[in-house]
Amino acid sequence: MSDAVRDPSRLTQYAAGGGCACKIPPGELEQMVRGLVDRSHPELVVGLDDGDDAAAVLVQPGASEGEVVISTTDFFTPVVDDAYDWGRIAAANALSDIYAMGGRPVLAINLLGWPRAVLPPELASEVLRGGLAICDEAGIPLAGGHSIDSPEPLYGLAVTGMGRSDRLLRNDAARAGVPISLTKSLGVGILNNRHKATGEKFPHAVDSMTTLNRASSEAALTAGIAAATDVTGFGLLGHLFKMARASGVTAVVDAAAVPYLDGARQSIRDGFIPGGSRRNLDWVSPNLSADGISEEELILLADAQTSGGLLLAGEIPGATVIGEFVPRGESAVVVR
Template sequence: MTDPAPFRLTRLAAGGGCACKIPAGQLEDLVADLRGLDHPDLLVGLDHGDDAAAVRIEGGQAVLSTADLLSPVVDPYDWGRIAAANALSDIYAMGGRPVLAINLLAWPVDSVDPGLVPEVLRGGLDVAAMAGVPVAGGHSITAPEPLYGMAVTGLAAADRLLRNDAAEPGLPISLTKPLGVGILNNRHKQTGETFPEAVEVMTTLNRAAAEAAVDRGVRACTDVTGFGLLGHLWKLCRASGVGAEIDQDAVPVLEAARRSLADGFVPGGSRRNLAWVRDHVDVGAGVTEEDLLLLADAQTSGGLLVVGEVPGAPVIGRTVAGPARIAIR
């Protein structure tokens, strides 16, 4: 008699990590007519899908506010670490410094051992401590599937925010983390195989890259999460009124993700991402459907996509004058 397969939280998740986002096109339709109170101190709001909201305060500063939560992608402790790094990334992607976080937790208390919750929260606490950010309480509910994340408050110089609508043509585009974690999370969910390199990518903070971008005078940046590199890049191009050219051979990709893609592991979110942007993409000779799926792969806690150069990060393309289209060569 064989031992039963070990219990995995990922079996309870409808999607994996940021791949469980509402599809980008559908989300934009849902919020198209929703606008809050116009306020003279609101610097960044809903208009361009930026990573966090920004409000001007005294002393030339801006308060940044964001919230993010994920379904399970790995074991409880690492899931907590990944979810925290992912939420903190929204502040870094705006050029800010996170100063406070609170937990957001949903748990099926009648069907999944609540004793796993401290492990999830400990993972989040450890990453927040690494970032130098206090975690002060939070909010929890019962739900059909487990979800965890954080609401994060940050500070930034009001005149040095990194935004989606500030890209100019003729600048390099850098990517600070490799792609492919969505594909590897999908494989883990289906098979239980573990990929330490994916966990390492997802738990690495974007703090150093953000600080370097601000120091170099970068104005446009976003992070690559559930809408994939192509989705987030197209949103940035659309907001800024520029185009982009991408050299697919320069884009860093986890080798295990290439192998897993060849074996047929693709998140549904990645396919939806590609369908959403396909009409805005010009594909060069030699670029395959598999290449496009990697570029559209739904990342969890991915890297920064920077219009400018960041030390140690590969330059994967450049912005160009013209309509908001992406050429892939």
Template sequence: MSTETGTYRLTQYAHGGGCACKIPPGELESVLAGLLGGPVDDDLLVGLETGDDAAVVRLSADLAVVATADFFTPVVDDPYDWGRIAVANALSDVYAMGGRPLVGVNLLAWPRDVLPFELAKEVLRGGLDVAREAHCHVGGGHSIDDAEPKYGMAVTGVVDPDRLLRNDAGVAGDPLSLSKRLGLGVLNNRHKQTGEVFPDAIAAMTALNQVASQAALAAGARCATDITGFGLLGHVAKLARASGVTAVIDAPAVPYLDGARESATAGYVSGGTRRNLAWVRPRTDFGSLPEVEQLLLADAQTSGGLLVAAELPGCPVIGELVERAAYDVVVRG
């Protein structure tokens, strides 16, 4: 990004990038375990228990509010694109619950003595443009001076309680459809290390999951999750465990962005992806699947697609839910 004050590569100002910066799932679960239990109001339809994508509170018989927040360090060097990606990712949590976003507030951390504020303006402009595309209001937000740049949104939406998508509602026999190709993590890591730009990855990350959410509701789906920092395997393992089933993934059916497998083979694998694989390995039967394929299935996605327990038009079916077995996930190669 060239500006009047010089040329900046935003990904070089953070220790990681995008959803690969998430706290590892195992560590997060151990912390949250101490917060569970005790009385729960019946109107809290979705809380901490299953690690779902957003909180849901019933307001009336036919209306519930969806609340979420999501932010991360730069995943690409272009500030406008980073803003677009960050907000598409935050909105995805609402879509993953079957909801409609209403209003978002910006969350911005900026090293004001290191990076010019005109770059922050571009980040905010990108976020605003994606929110407008989603017909979601933006009403201010909060900013802090921080050592690393970070951006995202807290988003509030609405959903019909009777048409809620959740990660604990999967049933044996449900097919599993995926709405976006994988490989965003390795391509983003390659971008961070080399400066190469991957337009297809940017297009995927800035694409809203609105259409997939609406298709899921039209198909009568009850179970879904979005695929972000814990990778396909991490999120499907959480879904399977929460639903009391086992997920079977057909590895050859999983679609990848161009260059993803090449990048993984070349070693452009983030630390977040390796932590994901370490976490899912004890609860996954990989058979004889090569490690590079395991890493791709665990690849930490940023603003990835929806995984829906139903057949969706135009989306590949990559597996199915079956009766509970010894593992959360079984991968067929």
């Protein structure tokens, strides 16, 4: 469809992908960053080694532990048509990386790409206003940023946080015998795919994506949990695989226990399957055992989430226990 006849109220039509489903596939990404791990900086507590949610560096040079600065960035193309909601979703998603590390965000700056020739600046203002609303909710300043003229609309944040090196939530700290918990229902990728194709609105999906993971992060730290990540573009199976691989354990998932948003199952039956979700499943499949589990169920488990919940090695109030970590077996992830 040419730009001249596109409807500017339908932002999702200006992007090939949408939300975290537009990420570079995990297998390709790992190939790109292979060999870039730098261990020459002893103050770097968390870096590229295991693909964790954010980087963490000790504030005091030469210290073995103590206060850390946590840094992350995340941006993507429109996941919903409403500009304000897209801004809110993108901001909550970026802040989630800090919460997934057990940190507290302290500062954010905007990252904006805007197709000036085809979309009005008023829409960009709405996107930025949405980001500001979420940062206000998180209690942090959103101060400045960077913008470019881009063929597709892009928005996100670079976020700085603080934490303690001895209290970080990491994806390499899961241990056998510990339950696996999930703090948000899955299915936003599939519902967003339907929204992009049909224009149907799913307010409950927007509510999920704009809910901060702050309370879950704080509860995890209170419970003494050491291992966590957030479920975003690589889907539940992808993020579980990364955690199990980094921790040297196997993740066993009870498929029947995994919660989904209303409409997700029907939407996948109706054919609304994001390409990113299929790529996630293809990537995990060599390390997955799922005898008797249907392809539909596996795609749901691999669905590329945007601003998903926390995946925890442990239990907190309100989270759903979906399985357990066991000693490492032949497969990194087992679905039953």
